[in-house]
Amino acid sequence: MPEDSMDKPYIATCTAPVNIAVIKYWGKRNEELILPINSSLSVTLHQDQLKTTTTVATSRAFLEDRLWLNGKEEDITHPRLQSCLREIRRLARKRRNVGDPDSTDFAGLSHKVHICSVNNFPTAAGLASSAAGFACLVYSLAQVFGVEGELSGIARQGSGSACRSMYGGFVQWIMGNKDDGKDSLAQQVEPETHWPELRILVLVASAERKPIGSTSGMQTSVQTSCLLKHRAESVVPVRMEEMIEAVRRKDFSAFAELTMKDSNQFHATCFDTYPPIFYLNGVSQQVIHLVHRYNRHYGETRVAYSFDAGPNAVIFTLQQYVPEFVRVVQHFFPPDTNGEDFIKGLTVKRATLSEELKQSIGLEPIPKGINYIISTKAGPGPRVVEDPSQHLLSPDGLPKKTV
């Protein structure tokens, strides 16, 4: 926050990352407070490739709260958005009541807010944009209202997995057990610098139809799947410990196997839901087969997949295996364009594919099954954008033309 009290941050712009759970969150024990039935663990993706940028402005002159998402004005009365606003204001009020000397540096608590948010990745990528979105919103609101400290509990009330996007690197969301959810918070396990060789590839699949949303999906699962209950109570607690251990030791093969098993178990519980929920399509199944056959070919686990509530695969691997594995993907999902457009993000060196490996995988290629790959790695948590030219809102409180 600016030191100069004359330069009051009634406007703030922040960025926040996407995260991918390797121990999955599926199911709430409290819908309103968004308290999960199990803990989860994720990797925060680097914002150079995937981020949400949000500007929050407040002014005595604003007549109402307003919200723009990716250039389009949206309804701000969404209860979860209102939860975040209310909780940030509550924290700010608390802080001012105890006589914080800085308190007058920040926006009036009764002022209306304008919020403008954009993603640097298409929503069609099927990535959990709500996690980055709510993390960014809460982080930006905190700047404007002068709130510091633990914010993941507020982000959680916007979108469960958003609490994990409040930190960089490897993050656990501890489920907690209090009824008021005060102990259901995210915590960094290791920073993004901990495991520099780890690489992440998002394989954006061409989905035919929009799958069922995760909010209603997990509700139905909690109500109908007996396997989910068992998973949450008996399987995840053990896996959380194993996963934290694997991350700390940078044991890729342990990390990778747990990641795949947990993704599969999550989709298994979707299948055990009544009526069943399918998030994976034929392309996803092919990616799963491909990864297992690739690993089998080398006799070790070099690559892992994870799927959220959609058909896109998130691949975890080590830097040294990226070039060849990308070529494998390109071979078994021949893209329309063979150019550089297929790979976005971190540069991937060219590699050759041996006939032996192709035969060893031996799957029937699915042309255009994957639209493109985003190559990225673990990254930091939310950041304040100091450059005022980057604000998404102009001084009049309306989105800049470029947004």
Added chain:
Amino acid sequence: MPEDSMDKPYIATCTAPVNIAVIKYWGKRNEELILPINSSLSVTLHQDQLKTTTTVATSRAFLEDRLWLNGKEEDITHPRLQSCLREIRRLARKRRNVGDPDSTDFAGLSHKVHICSVNNFPTAAGLASSAAGFACLVYSLAQVFGVEGELSGIARQGSGSACRSMYGGFVQWIMGNKDDGKDSLAQQVEPETHWPELRILVLVASAERKPIGSTSGMQTSVQTSCLLKHRAESVVPVRMEEMIEAVRRKDFSAFAELTMKDSNQFHATCFDTYPPIFYLNGVSQQVIHLVHRYNRHYGETRVAYSFDAGPNAVIFTLQQYVPEFVRVVQHFFPPDTNGEDFIKGLTVKRATLSEELKQSIGLEPIPKGINYIISTKAGPGPRVVEDPSQHLLSPDGLPKKTV
């Protein structure tokens, strides 16, 4: 068995049915004895539509045991086949040792056997032909060697689910808990006459590739899926009681819902297997959606699906709903031929489809996704074919030309 001891049954021909589990068997606690990790319950399909026919002949003149399956000679040393032969001979020996007066009416225990077996349905139909096959083998061997009484424990040692094909109607396979498997037997819950309105449609999907076999699939599941363990120990015992109750009461909606949930849970545990196993393809998923939307349209459960280790759907419904539902299938999986070839088995009346229902289901049709439908119902257990002209082996012990 023939009354006339002059007409010694050194040759016998029997038929046996296919069965479809509605509470699924998946996983063995003893591979050799084929003892399951949970009980299961199935419906025996009518042999007018689906059956195996087997002729067993023995003769002092035969030089070796031989086996022909669907017209092709096969290796008879398969351990499970040998188990069935050994167990039948053991029972026969026991019977003769206690001085059964009929004992000399039957084949010599040291005689070699010739076995010839055919299915009246294509193996490509993906139906559990091994269940009908081993049931038929054991039943025929019992005829030839003069063994009576409980035979499901022997059929079980050929193929687990074969024990359920030893009875007609609604059959449970009680898992038992003895180490020697003596209490792991099939038992009729209700005969085939109990629920005459029940109808069964086998939707034969066009599979792209052969899925992993059930023997190795279930081995991997037992070794790797923690959800399967929970299912077997905690979920199935309750479901068995509920299913028996639903069958006894002829409560279609309870029967149908349990059937669907159990099929889904079985496939969920396949998914939780490492590496995961997929038996369902896009067509199977479409059938699942279609059934749920059909039921939702009518506000009641009129149709249920069940899938074994393959993409073919087995549909359970009541007689009155068959014509319309078949039309629905035909609409959403437009066949190549619109003729009668699409529906085999029990005659299905013509019906019309309302625009309202089509719209209510609202799925994108998948042309040629289903090859054909076999329309059938619950049927009786194995039968002796009395007409000697029906034997598949000629007096010289070789398959007849027509086989």
